[in-house]
Amino acid sequence: MLFAGLTEEDFDALHRPIDQLTYPPGAHIYSAGDPGEMLYTIRSGLVKLTRYLPDGTQRIVRLLGTTDVLGIEAIVGSDFEHTAIVLHEAELCRLPLASVRQLMRRNEHLYNELMARWHRALSDADRWIFELSTGGARDRVVNLLLWLAERNDGRSCQVFGREDMGAVLGLTTETTSRVMAELKRQGLISETGPNYFDLDVDGLKRSG
Amino acid sequence: MLFAGLTEEDFDALHRPIDQLTYPPGAHIYSAGDPGEMLYTIRSGLVKLTRYLPDGTQRIVRLLGTTDVLGIEAIVGSDFEHTAIVLHEAELCRLPLASVRQLMRRNEHLYNELMARWHRALSDADRWIFELSTGGARDRVVNLLLWLAERNDGRSCQVFGREDMGAVLGLTTETTSRVMAELKRQGLISETGPNYFDLDVDGLKRSG
DNA sequence: CGACTGCTTGACTCGGTTCAATATCCGTGG
């Protein structure tokens, strides 16, 4: 957790309490250009960060889940650079950036903790480019499913709308749907509930 | 510069001097998996960070130029995650990570400076996904040219081999070559020397 | 001068997009 290593005393230094919030799918957390005054840590759920193309279509540039930090770029003083929207119902901790800055002054450990978050965000971005924006449509969909499963129990995952999946992968809704349907037919994934899938991980890896 | 704000005294604390190195195009700076013991800041030139696909082909996940920091991920203790190879002759400052860690303890400002670098790296990664991995071949090439020009004088740029350009954009060598040739024919770019181009920036933006 | 390497071009194939139709799910109100 982000604030591991902080003392009781450190927390007392915050005048403003930390809010705990629950957002439903589709909820709008913040928009690109908003002044970044809040930081969020994700306790559960899934959030997309998007940017919009001139023609209005979106491209999702990052997916954030449990233990990820939302709005981290605002620490360096700038506005939010993306629009953040909930994909799977999310529990967030919200706290004012001013408090975080204040804590950083008191506690060196927090620097290292934040550094680790930056690092992880960047590694994820690399992986994104490498696994989700390279190769054929099938490879990309498979890699996304494996990525989601990895963050879950390793064998199953919850997906989201085909349109959003397409926006993650740089594919159209139709292509995404076709690939998903094809994977179902081949028995490599099986739907256990609406948007819940069990994966044949070995089979999927072999077919990629 | 990364070490702005450091005192003479801080530098004296380093037993090991900072090396200044010049690498020619094609030079290998480090490999994925190597223990990350050195940090490099780029004074000039261009460096690619690559990862390799199972079939041996590469995908370039980042391009680093003047003022960028190379090997920043090693600060959090891990090995290098990429292979770093020079594209345009590069002047680098090399210094041991141990020294950087030592400096960080003495100088809080360095934390903020590093934070800013992480931030920039992440913004670049987003932009990469958004501009260089989305849309048609022509759009991608144009965006790459504009990106390179932006880091130069805004109106011209130096490119590199078509194969590397393709690896940046997720395109084949042939497609990249075709698009470049087409842009030349349309007078949107003109070759002033081997791999040097003047850009018709407005025309390019309009055509994207 | 010839071999090598990187760039360009051509013809063909294939995969993903596009546009359009149908199907399925789900909430709402009759």
Added chain:
DNA sequence: CCACGGATATTGAACCGAGTCAAGCAGTCG
């Protein structure tokens, strides 16, 4: 409870852009 409406998912067919394979074409360095 069922019928309807809207949204999302799936499927189909035609098109087009990028990949593929293969061939020429500079430059460059022995």
